[in-house]
Amino acid sequence: MPPATTSPLAQHRLALYGSASLVATSAVVMRAFKERANFYAATVWLGRSNGCILVLVNFGIFCTILFGKFCQAVFFGQLRPIEVEHLYERSWYAVTETLLAMTIFRDQFDASFIILFGTLLFLKVFHWLCADRVELMEQSPSLSRLFHARMVSVLWTLFCLDLFLVAFAIEVLILEQQRMGIMIMFASEFTILTATLWSTIAKYVLNCVDLRSDEPWEGKSMYVSAVDLVTDFLKLATYLCFFSLILTYYGLPLNIVRDVYVTGRSFFGRIRDLLRYRAATRNMDTRFPNATAEDLARTDATCIICRDEMVARGEGEFTPPGAVNDTPKKLACGHVFHFNCLRSWLERQQSCPT
Numbered sequence: 001m002p003p004a005t006t007s008p009l010a011q012h013r014l015a016l017y018g019s020a021s022l023v024a025t026s027a028v029v030m031r032a033f034k035e036r037a038n039f040y041a042a043t044v045w046l047g048r049s050n051g052c053i054l055v056l057v058n059f060g061i062f063c064t065i066l067f068g069k070f071c072q073a074v075f076f077g078q079l080r081p082i083e084v085e086h087l088y089e090r091s092w093y094a095v096t097e098t099l100l101a102m103t104i105f106r107d108q109f110d111a112s113f114i115i116l117f118g119t120l121l122f123l124k125v126f127h128w129l130c131a132d133r134v135e136l137m138e139q140s141p142s143l144s145r146l147f148h149a150r151m152v153s154v155l156w157t158l159f160c161l162d163l164f165l166v167a168f169a170i171e172v173l174i175l176e177q178q179r180m181g182i183m184i185m186f187a188s189e190f191t192i193l194t195a196t197l198w199s200t201i202a203k204y205v206l207n208c209v210d211l212r213s214d215e216p217w218e219g220k221s222m223y224v225s226a227v228d229l230v231t232d233f234l235k236l237a238t239y240l241c242f243f244s245l246i247l248t249y250y251g252l253p254l255n256i257v258r259d260v261y262v263t264g265r266s267f268f269g270r271i272r273d274l275l276r277y278r279a280a281t282r283n284m285d286t287r288f289p290n291a292t293a294e295d296l297a298r299t300d301a302t303c304i305i306c307r308d309e310m311v312a313r314g315e316g317e318f319t320p321p322g323a324v325n326d327t328p329k330k331l332a333c334g335h336v337f338h339f340n341c342l343r344s345w346l347e348r349q350q351s352c353p354t
């Protein structure tokens with residue numbers, strides 16, 4: 001059975017919501033044309049009433065959802081249950097964050113805020129979906145041409161949109177000084193989006209390179225952590241930059257305190273891991289002696305990391321460049337593992353696997 005993205009119940013609810021919105025909108029618009037003769041006057045009449053605006057905004061939300069569903073079908077096809085779950089979690093997080101932001105900029109809240117926020121959330125959803133798809137690439141060994149065509153087109157589209165929106169927000173910031181608070185927030189949000197997109201693109205490329213060869217790619221995790229490190233750095237720099245701007249002009253930006261903390265912790269955690277990893281894997285060849293045939297005879301000659309047999313190397317026998325280095329290496333505690341297994345273990349943990 002293919003994974004269901006929307007249950008019949010959810011589709012039913014959406015249809016119900018859609019028809020209710022449509023009925024309300026047509027009623028309001030018809031009323032406006034009854035009250036006022038021409039188009040312009042009717043529009044003004046609509047704009048005066050808060051209730052009418054609410055109905056129109058609601059209809060806009062419904063159209064956005066429909067458009068989003070359409071884009072999802074074009075670029076992603078059916079979503080997996082895990083993707084839907086992530087989507088709900090992250091949307092909730094994004095909405096609470098914006099509510100916090102509104103406490104700072106409540107005097108600047110208007111229609112353009114809703115439009116900008118809608119655009120932001122809409123784009124975020126597709127960034128999350130891309131990140132999830134790239135993450136799941138490793139688990140799905142056979143990827144169709146359609147998958148790659150979709151990924152390349154959606155990543156390219158998002159890349160252009162992100163750059164455009166960052167430029168737009170910064171331009172408005174410079175030209176139109178009176179709505180600075182909100183534009184600072186959106187400029188930072190769009191910059192962060194661009195940073196996450198770069199990481200998704202880089203990981204997609206790494207996964208593609210990895211999938212092209214049948215051999216496991218030993219250096220991959222190193223590149224992935226480099227990408228994560230750069231992404232965290234970009235995010236942290238952006239957050240700190242906008243954090244200090246808002247702090248200067250508006251007071252403590254509650255909405256990004258959490259982000260600054262989380263990103264900062266993750267960034268320094270990655271640096272610490274990288275340093276540990278460098279320390280643990282540096283000079284591995286000289287630090288850990290090759291296991292001799294006697295060492296192996298004392299154990300059952302099985303590497304417990306990969307469960308494969310280990311064969312001792314003779315004098316002057318080296319692994320040719322490019323091949324997987326499976327020389328058995330002995331730790332100080334006496335346990336023996338393949339060189340490559342030990343290294344990938346040390347990338348994650350700096351103690352004996354046993």
Ligand SMILES: [Zn+2]
Nearest residue numbers: 303306338341
């Ligand atoms: Zn092994």
Ligand SMILES: [Zn+2]
Nearest residue numbers: 333335352354
């Ligand atoms: Zn040990």
